[in-house]
Amino acid sequence: MEMKLTHKKIKEICGIVSYKKGDSFYRSNKVTFQEYGSELCEATVSGKEDFHVTIEKGEDGDIQMTCSCPTLANFHKSCQHIAAVLLSIYDRKRQGPPLLSVQTDSAAFGELTKDIISLFQEKSTQTSGQQRYFEKREVLTARFTIKPVLIGTNQLLLGMEVEIGKTKVRSIREFLEQVKQGKPSVGIYDPSIHCFCEETDAVIQQLIRIIHDEKAFLEAMPFDKNQTLLIPPSSWEDLIPLFLKSPIHFADA
Numbered sequence: 001m002e003m004k005l006t007h008k009k010i011k012e013i014c015g016i017v018s019y020k021k022g023d024s025f026y027r028s029n030k031v032t033f034q035e036y037g038s039e040l041c042e043a044t045v046s047g048k049e050d051f052h053v054t055i056e057k058g059e060d061g062d063i064q065m066t067c068s069c070p071t072l073a074n075f076h077k078s079c080q081h082i083a084a085v086l087l088s089i090y091d092r093k094r095q096g097p098p099l100l101s102v103q104t105d106s107a108a109f110g111e112l113t114k115d116i117i118s119l120f121q122e123k124s125t126q127t128s129g130q131q132r133y134f135e136k137r138e139v140l141t142a143r144f145t146i147k148p149v150l151i152g153t154n155q156l157l158l159g160m161e162v163e164i165g166k167t168k169v170r171s172i173r174e175f176l177e178q179v180k181q182g183k184p185s186v187g188i189y190d191p192s193i194h195c196f197c198e199e200t201d202a203v204i205q206q207l208i209r210i211i212h213d214e215k216a217f218l219e220a221m222p223f224d225k226n227q228t229l230l231i232p233p234s235s236w237e238d239l240i241p242l243f244l245k246s247p248i249h250f251a252d253a
């Protein structure tokens with residue numbers, strides 16, 4: 001969600017026209033950094049003519065963005081070259097530690113500055129869902145299987161098992177916890193190189209919520225707790241609409 005907000009911010013800063021042009025500059029690798037540091041970023045955006053963009057943290061913590069192109073002087077929004085560099089920084093930052101470290105407690109900051117600062121401070125924790133832009137990670141497929149689980153001698157409930165790619169998830173709670181925290185799950189999933197499509201991620205996020213509901217619900221129930229997540233009846237209402245979009249399978253007990 002936050003990623004989309006960030007793109008929205010770049011659009012607000014640069015305007016939609018510059019944003020779109022900047023996006024295409026960025027995608028066709030027109031941005032070259034000469035300087036990429038915590039206080040200063042300098043980059044050249046090459047085209048028919050090369051333009052030089054500087055994004056700099058000022059002494060008062062304010063952020064200055066300049067471009068050598070003539071467009072900038074004519075519009076109150078930033079130009080397409082600044083858009084291209086911001087998009088480029090944004091994408092790099094998702095793969096590395098936070099870039100500019102700035103303080104946000106100054107009341108003197110204007111809205112624009114705050115927006116840019118929030119861009120730099122965007123958490124770099126990787127989400128499990130596929131991003132709409134610049135997604136370079138492999139999209140993993142998931143197979144969700146609903147299975148009746150016999151509780152004690154005469155009570156039957158429904159449980160869920162998950163397969164990621166071709167790998168059966170042996171420890172489903174641990175796996176979901178790892179996805180939630182943006183950590184890799186050995187041999188199954190690594191958020192730096194893998195993601196899930198939107199529909200699959202929606203189910204996974206719902207299952208993550210279920211682990212917590214489930215705890216109280218079945219602490220004492222005897223069944224194979226490792227690879228089966230028991231779905232409390234109250235959770236079905238949320239899950240069913242998700243399964244209309246994501247494939248689901250049924251298995252015998």
Ligand SMILES: [Zn+2]
Nearest residue numbers: 067069079081
């Ligand atoms: Zn420019």
